[in-house]
Amino acid sequence: MNTIMLVIFLLVFSIPAVFAESSNVGEIYWKKEIISSNSFVDIYVHDNDMNKKEYPNFADKFTISVWSDSSPDGLEIDVVETGVYSGIFKGSVFIADSGETAKNRLVSIPGDILYAKYVDFTMPDGSTSDIFSAAIVKISGQNMDTLLDNIDSKYRMSKSIEKVPSWIKNNAGWWAEGTIDDDSFVQGIQFLIKEGIMKISTEKASDVAKAATVTESPKKEEKPVSKSGDSVIASLESKLEKCSEIVKSYVRLDCEKPIKQEILVHTYKTGAKLFQVGPINYYWFGVNSEGNTFEISPTGQPILNIRMLADNTSSGIVSLNCTSPAICNYDVWDGSKSFKYSGMDFTSGQINLNPGTAKEFNILFGPNIGYGGTEFEYDSSKDYTFRINEPFGSLNVSLDLK
Numbered sequence: 001m002n003t004i005m006l007v008i009f010l011l012v013f014s015i016p017a018v019f020a021e022s023s024n025v026g027e028i029y030w031k032k033e034i035i036s037s038n039s040f041v042d043i044y045v046h047d048n049d050m051n052k053k054e055y056p057n058f059a060d061k062f063t064i065s066v067w068s069d070s071s072p073d074g075l076e077i078d079v080v081e082t083g084v085y086s087g088i089f090k091g092s093v094f095i096a097d098s099g100e101t102a103k104n105r106l107v108s109i110p111g112d113i114l115y116a117k118y119v120d121f122t123m124p125d126g127s128t129s130d131i132f133s134a135a136i137v138k139i140s141g142q143n144m145d146t147l148l149d150n151i152d153s154k155y156r157m158s159k160s161i162e163k164v165p166s167w168i169k170n171n172a173g174w175w176a177e178g179t180i181d182d183d184s185f186v187q188g189i190q191f192l193i194k195e196g197i198m199k200i201s202t203e204k205a206s207d208v209a210k211a212a213t214v215t216e217s218p219k220k221e222e223k224p225v226s227k228s229g230d231s232v233i234a235s236l237e238s239k240l241e242k243c244s245e246i247v248k249s250y251v252r253l254d255c256e257k258p259i260k261q262e263i264l265v266h267t268y269k270t271g272a273k274l275f276q277v278g279p280i281n282y283y284w285f286g287v288n289s290e291g292n293t294f295e296i297s298p299t300g301q302p303i304l305n306i307r308m309l310a311d312n313t314s315s316g317i318v319s320l321n322c323t324s325p326a327i328c329n330y331d332v333w334d335g336s337k338s339f340k341y342s343g344m345d346f347t348s349g350q351i352n353l354n355p356g357t358a359k360e361f362n363i364l365f366g367p368n369i370g371y372g373g374t375e376f377e378y379d380s381s382k383d384y385t386f387r388i389n390e391p392f393g394s395l396n397v398s399l400d401l402k
Helices: 002-019 145-149 166-177 182-194 202-212 231-243 249-271
Strands: 027-030 039-046 061-068 075-081 088-096 105-107 113-120 129-137 273-277 280-284 294-296 302-312 318-324 330-333 350-353 358-365 384-390 393-399
Touching (some): 039 075, 249 302
Antiparallel strands (some): 061 075, 075 088, 113 129, 294 302
């Protein structure tokens, strides 16, 4: 138990430092330096300055340039933030050995050097800088190391990006699955500290030592009690607690997932307002509840988040549809104008609900993201409604945004 406490402390306080950028200078790199023909390859940009943090639940994006020896004019591709606040952006391009360069398809023959360029507009000194990265198209049967060495070192993948050894990453996964013991994993953490990859202050080290000497008191068997006083939630929370004792992470997650879903659905059904639309019951807690917020950003942009639960009460599969801002069965209406979403979590534009199943979904209204979208506008003199217009039925839900 003492070892576990040590590991958790190190992870919480030190792991962020391992992956943190030393400055706000952007980095760009190809996921692989040696790339096979006729395959997709990912390109990453690390620049926390490009994470605007202006719109909640909204990932940023911008464009980068890619080209090759065979296609010097190249093309531009989008890179999209991997998380709402990650500051890490990812794009993808298909490396083709024939045809024409277009959209995200870059024609490059074996032996070609591939280039990617990101323009960093937020350098520490206020200037603008072009950041480059290079890779090479694989020649079958040939050792590519020599050709890679001919590429200017400043275009090669930064060593800082891969400074955590792969065996450390493997150990982390094996430890989470319960394949290796705590001591083996701690040895890996100690290696990172020794090599200067992870840094921990003397004060924090002292706190670790104190924490590691704490002895747990035996737990008393108690009857499940929920903070809400709901006996159903109390019973489910008790089951969830037992799941937490499972060592292997994937087994633990498999145990927790259905119980958390039961808690979620029960919470909605016993506390939220019900709206019946054909075979679907929509549950909503209203504006100013968790996940349902309305605010004006520092730049004056109104931001509205809608979070609901959809429950399929029928005996057949029912789909909720929202493919793009222009093709979506959910919008906001102010009496004269329709506002399209800026972000949503419908997988591939749909939420498919099996009989008797429920799913929570989120829709954000704010800046215009294109694709037939609109910028959300707020006028305190107007009344706003959230509109559902599915093939199985329609509904207008009044929004109190004042």
